[in-house]
Amino acid sequence: MEHYKYCSLQDLVLDDFFREWVLAPTPKLNAKWHQFLSENPERWDVIQDASLIVKAIKVEEPSISDQEIKSLIQHTVNKIEQKKEARTGVLSAGIKPLKIAFFRQTWFRLAASFLLLSGLGWLVYERYQTDNLYDKFVTDNKSKLIEVINNGVNPQIVLLNDGSKVTLNAGSRISYEASFSGNNRVVYLTGEAFFDVVRNPQKPFLVYANELVTKVLGTSFSVKANKFDKQVVVEVKTGKVSVSAQKGFDEKADKFKGLILTPNQKVVYDREVAQLTKSLVAEPIIIFQEKEEQKMDFNFDDTPANEVFEVLENAYGIHIIYDADLLKNCPVTAPLSDQNLYKKLKIICKAIEAQYELIDGQIIIQSKGCK
Template identity: 45%
Template sequence: MKNYRDFDTEDFVWDINFRIWVLSPNREVNAFWEKWLEENPDKTAQVDKAKSIIQALVIKNVAFENEEVDELVSQTIAKIDENANSTTKKIKLFYTKQNQWLKIAALIVLIIGVSISYQQIFHHSIQPKGVYEKYVAASTNQLIEVKNENDIALPIQLIDGSLVLLKKGSRISYSKDFVGNTREIYLSGEAFFEVTKNPEKPFLVYANGLVTKVLGTSFTIRAYDKEKEVTVEVKTGKVSVFAQSDARVEEKATSRELKGVVLTPNQKIVYAREEVRMDKLLVELPTITIKKNIKPQFEFEDTPVSEVLQTLEKAYSINIVFDEELLSNCPLTASLTDLQLFDKLDIICKGVEARYEILDGQIVIYSKGCK
């Protein structure tokens, strides 16, 4: 664990865990920093200043090499000099010997009206080597790479019995024997995974800054290099996801438990790479998750709405939040068998003058009860 007591304002600005807290907070990260500030109240001023800088400049989760920083600062200053004669604004640039305040230089570029954007500057600096290539290059294992350039999905059987359906224009790299305590896959593109269960050896997929961890389940990952978002959709079982930049990434990856944001069937995560933000949602068309030989009944006659919602909750493995006591006195007669989940919900809510929202991967029903 880092010793944040020794951090100054600039250190906080560039710390990945701190930026995640500012730009994309979650319950776990909030708890850590709130507790740390309680224990270190004298650092509040520095923390507030660092937060203000990050929020003002929208610092992205990018790890720069020293040479990249120096080059980019030089480019930025040169751009300022180039445009200095065309502006009447007076700008002061504070740039101390070790303080590589690249973001302040970028802000100055915006102030004087330079046409090049902040995101374009960074895009140029991080593109030469893709995330997938960096993962593969950093691996200590001998990897096999498979590419699919055909129009149909390419099935790949792994040594542990797991199946990968690799979509067109995608590629994966993996160790033939899965040596070590984990089963690691590196993905660029899109693939469906059906993973053989082995709690003793977690299955990890690294894809464009997002790590997906499973013990045994099926899911789809979409992670193309040119797209700003990575999406994980769960079909069966559970998966956990966390950012590669997470300060506890190694602990979460090697643990036998699912740590991070946990997804269940019909849930998905959308990871905004540049903003280090995760949104937990439901898939567009949720499917029934109970066994195929058990056909759920969606024919209701004077059935309390509370029971109807419980039937949907069980059939789709989706948590539905509602006031059971309030809706137990609301009867519903409807045939919902051939409808998609959201169509079912529309009819139910219309029948009892209620409405629903999707919040954090679950359905929340709002109702005042029956008249």
């Protein structure tokens, strides 16, 4: 990292390692660069500028939906199937001298229907093969399981025996023990679902979804674990949730080794590199509404910035890191009720000439203070 102490703005903009951090940050890259910045605070400005430039310059790419890609692929696969059938047909046709057109002969029709049927059978088989992680969980579990498959187009609500509620998105499946007789309440998911779990500290609630296990006592959260997606995502709405990789997870162990998530945080599991990253959800919502109703108007009038951040911290339940002593002298006057959290932060930071950053599901305020 030594040469980054002296390099210029354009060196940074054209630097691979720097670009990678800006465009595809990982916790490790973040740590590395933050350490560098804390050791060389005078580089803050140039790094900030360079990252803005890197992010701003884009290439105009045509858009294509996942749906369309999937149908194009299906089309290609169908063509392959058709060719295979045609070839088998022609080959068998070559054995006998042709009196009638070969495609009119009974044996050809039989062969064709057989191929068609086996082709269809194979397609159906493929469909069911797609959920192999899920299937593995379900077959490995010895208890009697109930399965719910949402084949419709609308989300479907599933009520579990313990009173918990699962909103199952279209095309998703869950399996669970009918009575939850074990030490844990275990649910297997493939696809997407939102869970509203009834609190029971004696019986933790476990959701197995692709490579992740999510463990809660009683809270609400959503899980996205589609077979073909490159990521598995868990987002927390209320309460506390812990998430761990399924590999090496032991249901019986007391200690649950994983990431703890609080409201408005999410964890993304990158399936290719097998890595968990904590961050904030796209649209954080206000959580402690009833408790501090009167304080929730966000209309600040000459309020010291540290108090403003305290209000935001309580409202969204997100940890905000700032230097209270420095910000005491930065008054904020702004009506901020209508904006979302990120907009609020942007306006406040602009007013007090600070910058904010999202790191590991927390907000970090960088400020030089106000005179």
